[in-house]
Amino acid sequence: MEFTHFDGRGRARMVDVSGKGDTVRTAVARGYVFMKPETLSMIKEGRIKKGDVLAVAQVAGIMAAKKTPEIIPMCHNITLAGVDMDFRIIDDRNAVAVEARVKCTGKTGVEMEALTAVSAACLTIYDMCKAVDRDMVIKNIQLIEKSGGTSGDFRREEEVPWEK
Amino acid sequence: MEFTHFDGRGRARMVDVSGKGDTVRTAVARGYVFMKPETLSMIKEGRIKKGDVLAVAQVAGIMAAKKTPEIIPMCHNITLAGVDMDFRIIDDRNAVAVEARVKCTGKTGVEMEALTAVSAACLTIYDMCKAVDRDMVIKNIQLIEKSGGTSGDFRREEEVPWEK
Amino acid sequence: MEFTHFDGRGRARMVDVSGKGDTVRTAVARGYVFMKPETLSMIKEGRIKKGDVLAVAQVAGIMAAKKTPEIIPMCHNITLAGVDMDFRIIDDRNAVAVEARVKCTGKTGVEMEALTAVSAACLTIYDMCKAVDRDMVIKNIQLIEKSGGTSGDFRREEEVPWEK
Amino acid sequence: MEFTHFDGRGRARMVDVSGKGDTVRTAVARGYVFMKPETLSMIKEGRIKKGDVLAVAQVAGIMAAKKTPEIIPMCHNITLAGVDMDFRIIDDRNAVAVEARVKCTGKTGVEMEALTAVSAACLTIYDMCKAVDRDMVIKNIQLIEKSGGTSGDFRREEEVPWEK
Amino acid sequence: MEFTHFDGRGRARMVDVSGKGDTVRTAVARGYVFMKPETLSMIKEGRIKKGDVLAVAQVAGIMAAKKTPEIIPMCHNITLAGVDMDFRIIDDRNAVAVEARVKCTGKTGVEMEALTAVSAACLTIYDMCKAVDRDMVIKNIQLIEKSGGTSGDFRREEEVPWEK
């Protein structure tokens, strides 16, 4: 098995996908931001007051999905067909769960777009709350599933438990 | 205590820092990518062959630090004085540890730049190895320390252990 | 009728267009910059001297069309097939009219690209003349027509008169 | 009086401001989006449901302020000290009023950043509602006031009435 | 023969390619950085120590290929299928040769992407070595060959000798 991002001499390259077909591809990624209980409460209250940390994180995630090829050097620049972000408050763990679903019709998968969207949303949550909680930790950013493409579908067998 | 990114009515804003002084500020952030033992071996061999996953991740992290205000909506756009990335192979845990140190002379801290650099480097490692290991997980992205500015210095009391 | 940019729970998303076909789509947008008579005279003379405010605005409009998905959060990133800018001096109204025509072969329309190109060109005119006229006003940025796509063609029934 | 963006031979340039002092500068700009009454109602309901058109427009405006030098060719790239967006529903005119306040400590004013933020927010409102109302018109984007810098303060004598 | 980037009245535009077919297109470009012998030695040693000037230049070239439509105003924004960079040390001429191969499936060629990748890699070499050698010169950036598209294939008859 070879890293496809390296050519014969070991140099980085953007892999040639011109021989691949245009198929519908999807990817789902998840991640978590752990924080103090007070911070989570403030996010929840903020949402009620419409000073919505998660509304900003949602926009950040969607915009970051489009910016993926500028952030990840060997990633192909592709046109995305759709991006969906979802947030869940996990009260008993003092965490916010972040999920991104990305879709495209193209020659390469959208795993990196989904993972980048989750990362950007988590970073945005950190940024907006850091004045009250610098100890927050971003955890377990992972690909949950992907479909489409010649490498076949992927479904993570066991999600890395968010409590870890 | 208030979220400073929200004004009185709860709307997001980029906080006014014009009253703050220009001081030297630093931030250190860390994160980890967990993977299969075979994947870690390939990274290590790749480095030897100069098809260096970490060399690409290093460039990705530094460039992402500069791109932080484009990724995080309420983050100030500032001029950075220096960015340093460091990687450590943690063999017995099958992980790569990523660290970013960012410095500026300005009116706001560089925590987000350091965290964004770490995130981008972790995502790049994922991207470059995903053909052989889609189960990799990015874990425990966290601020380790910051200095400078009126909010005082910060030093994480206990680093979230990388094995978690 | 529903805002398609919001999912069931009212969260913003980039709408899934993967089921749509690739068709040729066009859009035409217009806008106006009103100014003092002296400012308009200077633009006209500048053009003659080749210190051409409108030449810079033209480049600005075309580059902004390509940058649309970075400016408008829920806008799909697409590949454009062509962009044309046009300017008319309206002497008796002390205005410059700006028009953009954008074309693509894809799954979504190019209305936003045309409107963004017009906005950027108007802002550039403002920027280049503001040292002599801060009272300029950008007016009536509007979609004139679009074609292609399942939502059908659109042709504005009555252009908002530029004198308003 | 000369266009300062053109040198002696009439070529565009980014004006040398290295001789200017670093002072606090502010700018306020406004603009309007006119729409059908039903569209305005949907925005208002959407806000209540937290599918908030204006929340997305707010983020768009702030991010666009930072992107101003990429959109407007001769505009200096500066570090912003703060950006605030504000929206008002004008029911009896079927319009949304958009206001941006931008602040910096630097050698050039922030008029263009304020005007660009307003433009991007107006375009975003258009984008998010265009599925139900392609006839919307963006009107009267204008500088309301600026302070700081050698060219003196500016205060628009009479705001261009939003009903026009 | 007409410059296709200008419309009838001599205004710049992004040429309409919507009538063109999607075909596989490739382009190869080359360029050279000339330097002092000591500088070349340091690059070679640096490569051995893994402080690899060319590894950074390689990433820079690939990322710049994707950024081409942001750098060259009338260039279409397209999705690239692959980018490959190659470097050769030319000891007896104290030069580094840089080559980029770009591929896409689309309606326009990728000459500009290949030339931009070469330019960015050359500039990066300059940047990383300029502390020891400000006299470096970037020379003979040229298209070597292209294939695909209606304008036919191109193969430079005689490469501009790198010693010039």
Added chain:
Amino acid sequence: MEFTHFDGRGRARMVDVSGKGDTVRTAVARGYVFMKPETLSMIKEGRIKKGDVLAVAQVAGIMAAKKTPEIIPMCHNITLAGVDMDFRIIDDRNAVAVEARVKCTGKTGVEMEALTAVSAACLTIYDMCKAVDRDMVIKNIQLIEKSGGTSGDFRREEEVPWEK
């Protein structure tokens, strides 16, 4: 002498300049585009008709100067105080000479900004004329002089003759 972009272990970094003072810094760079006589004639005629290749290249150069830290990985992101582009037609050599002058008040020099502006302008000339002349060659991009900063002033002893 050491490459300052590499730390002790040979890893790329963005060098810490926080200890440097803010001084006025300038840089001048030059480059050349060689072409067929017919191509040069068309540029000259185009300019007369106001379909001005050089006007677009001028805007491209200025915008690229601002984009330098996105193109060159280890380059600091700084605020520029001014950018000036100049073009000369060299009839007897069938060339266009491109010059950029960049100025800033900051902690790092602006050599890379000047060289990047020249490169982007040359690439833009190539792009706009390539339909009639794919044999054009970009030559001798070089730093002519710089001033300001602790490394002292630089003045190229002998410009690399443009005929080479």
